[in-house]
Amino acid sequence: MALSYSSPTALQPPPYREAESAILSSAIKHVPVHGFTQQALNLGAKDVGYLDISTNLFPRGAYDLVLYHLVTQRLALKHRIQFPEGQSIGVGRKVKSLILERLRANIDTGVLPRYQEALGLMSLAENIPSSLRELGLLSDEIWYLAGDTSVDSSWYTKRASLSGVYAATEVFQTTVDQSSDLKDTEEFLDRRLEEVRVVGSAVGGFGQWVGFQAGAFVNLARSKGVRI
Amino acid sequence: MSAAVPRAAKRLRLAPSRSWVCSECRRSFASSVRQRQQQPGQEDKTTHFGFETISESMKASKVAGVFSSVASNYDAMNDFMSLGIHRLWKDHFVRSLNPGVQYASVHDQQEGQRILDIAGGSGDIAIRMLDHATNINKDNKTHVTVSDINPDMLAEGRKRLSATSYQADGRVDYLEANAEDLSAVQSGSIDLYTVAFGIRNFTHKDKALREAFRVLKPGGVFACLEFAPQLSNPLFNAVYKRWSFSAIPLIGQIVAADRDSYQYLVESIERFPSQPEFAQMIKEAGFLIPGQKPDGTSIEGGWEDLSMGIAAIHKGVKPL
Numbered sequence: 001m002a003l004s005y006s007s008p009t010a011l012q013p014p015p016y017r018e019a020e021s022a023i024l025s026s027a028i029k030h031v032p033v034h035g036f037t038q039q040a041l042n043l044g045a046k047d048v049g050y051l052d053i054s055t056n057l058f059p060r061g062a063y064d065l066v067l068y069h070l071v072t073q074r075l076a077l078k079h080r081i082q083f084p085e086g087q088s089i090g091v092g093r094k095v096k097s098l099i100l101e102r103l104r105a106n107i108d109t110g111v112l113p114r115y116q117e118a119l120g121l122m123s124l125a126e127n128i129p130s131s132l133r134e135l136g137l138l139s140d141e142i143w144y145l146a147g148d149t150s151v152d153s154s155w156y157t158k159r160a161s162l163s164g165v166y167a168a169t170e171v172f173q174t175t176v177d178q179s180s181d182l183k184d185t186e187e188f189l190d191r192r193l194e195e196v197r198v199v200g201s202a203v204g205g206f207g208q209w210v211g212f213q214a215g216a217f218v219n220l221a222r223s224k225g226v227r228i
Numbered sequence: 229m230s231a232a233v234p235r236a237a238k239r240l241r242l243a244p245s246r247s248w249v250c251s252e253c254r255r256s257f258a259s260s261v262r263q264r265q266q267q268p269g270q271e272d273k274t275t276h277f278g279f280e281t282i283s284e285s286m287k288a289s290k291v292a293g294v295f296s297s298v299a300s301n302y303d304a305m306n307d308f309m310s311l312g313i314h315r316l317w318k319d320h321f322v323r324s325l326n327p328g329v330q331y332a333s334v335h336d337q338q339e340g341q342r343i344l345d346i347a348g349g350s351g352d353i354a355i356r357m358l359d360h361a362t363n364i365n366k367d368n369k370t371h372v373t374v375s376d377i378n379p380d381m382l383a384e385g386r387k388r389l390s391a392t393s394y395q396a397d398g399r400v401d402y403l404e405a406n407a408e409d410l411s412a413v414q415s416g417s418i419d420l421y422t423v424a425f426g427i428r429n430f431t432h433k434d435k436a437l438r439e440a441f442r443v444l445k446p447g448g449v450f451a452c453l454e455f456a457p458q459l460s461n462p463l464f465n466a467v468y469k470r471w472s473f474s475a476i477p478l479i480g481q482i483v484a485a486d487r488d489s490y491q492y493l494v495e496s497i498e499r500f501p502s503q504p505e506f507a508q509m510i511k512e513a514g515f516l517i518p519g520q521k522p523d524g525t526s527i528e529g530g531w532e533d534l535s536m537g538i539a540a541i542h543k544g545v546k547p548l
Contacts, residue, residue, distance in 0.1 A: 053326075
């Protein structure tokens with residue numbers, strides 16, 4: 001078996017210190033009632049024996065609670081879904097089921113009704129860099145778990161397009177979807193993935209066309225005696 | 229009696245009044261320890277008082293001399309020197325700490341926080357803490373102990389706090405104590421320990437940090453607002469040093485008729501550890517630094533720079 005250069009996330013140190021993950025993991029249980037707020041953090045701290053004031057451990061307040069949800073659910077994704085060995089499932093289908101599984105985590109943790117608050121916090125100017133970074137890490141994780149090993153320039157376009165698709169689908173799930181078991185979201189996701197495929201092949205076709213035209217132009221110029 | 233203290237302290241001060249300004253600027257970038265007018269006993273340990281080196285036993289009394297002489301016009305001087313910005317820093321400091329028990333009504337025990345404001349003689353921080361707890365968090369129980377080593381500064385704070393309703397409500401009391409030995413305060417009794425523009429003057433900062441760790445409850449917070457010795461941007465740093473070494477002693481001379489005390493002020497800023505060093509000291513005292521990674525290597529985000537790093541807020545949480 002070929003060794004992968006990207007190290008599996010399992011080998012990385014835990015993302016939070018003991019005290020932090022104790023407070024945050026109990027605070028996230030208060031989110032369905034109190035939302036992504038300082039109060040959820042305070043209550044979480046009290047649950048595990050800390051004080052209200054101890055939430056000074058989190059310099060960004062409620063946004064640290066949002067980040068905790070994003071980080072822990074990203075790391076939990078590999079335990080939530082197991083692809084059967086031996087069967088060949090296309091990378092595209094794997095990506096789709098990984099995205100849906102990650103979106104299901106928003107429901108399972110009970111934060112979905114409050115998720116607009118999280119999206120709001122993520123969109124604040126000072127938080128945008130770290131939320132984009134987290135989005136990038138998630139799409140990297142999804143491509144890794146889907147078994148994609150490409151190391152060419154498509155590494156970037158894959159992650160960029162998946163980030164866009166995921167962000168759009170998550171907003172749809174949070175704001176529009178009223179159906180049971182993510183039915184509407186799944187259809188929405190299908191349409192977005194199809195768009196990526198169509199746009200991707202159009203871009204690829206256009207690139208091919210540009211390359212052909214350029215080659216033809218060079219040859220034309222050479223036939224006229226230009227030294228290229 | 230108390231009027232005799234500053235005069236006596238002034239007599240103790242040994243620094244010759246430095247006459248001209250530019251030599252001070254140059255000195256700040258040149259070698260650090262230059263003079264040693266006083267010969268401390270050979271076995272006596274030394275520390276720094278501004279750019280002077282003095283024996284450790286002398287430092288507390290010399291600092292006392294400085295603050296006794298500046299106590300009466302402390303506020304006006306702060307406004308002149310920082311162009312009023314020190315008020316914004318203090319407001320931000322208190323707001324970021326969010327003192328007071330939020331939604332006190334939802335908890336069974338109607339108990340506010342115990343806040344210990346070290347070197348808080350002027351009462352600046354205490355009043356802001358109580359205002360924030362009362363007006364923002366609707367907490368009428370939180371109590372502040374204002375502690376200062378200097379009775380003159382403490383008298384200033386007492387004067388100011390007696391004008392508020394907090395004094396009458398019994399939500400504030402006063403303690404004259406050295407922050408390196410808070411034996412009057414029980415171990416594990418304090419929710420929030422703050423020190424704003426004070427820790428710079430302590431003889432043994434590590435001892436004071438350990439004492440803070442002792443008096444705090446598990447989960448309690450140590451918070452410190454202090455000047456930083458260097459700005460990260462070298463250009464702004466040069467401008468800022470020019471301001472602090474030429475303007476501040478001059479303003480001190482004009483407004484408070486006391487050049488030496490303000491000369492000490494800027495020199496003591498120069499001698500204070502940089503943000504990463506001080507964060508490391510807080511960590512060594514046993515605190516958890518906010519925003520640090522579990523491997524403990526990166527202390528990025530362990531402090532918050534104010535006004536491009538002229539001052540910084542450091543925090544530490546006592547683990548359970």
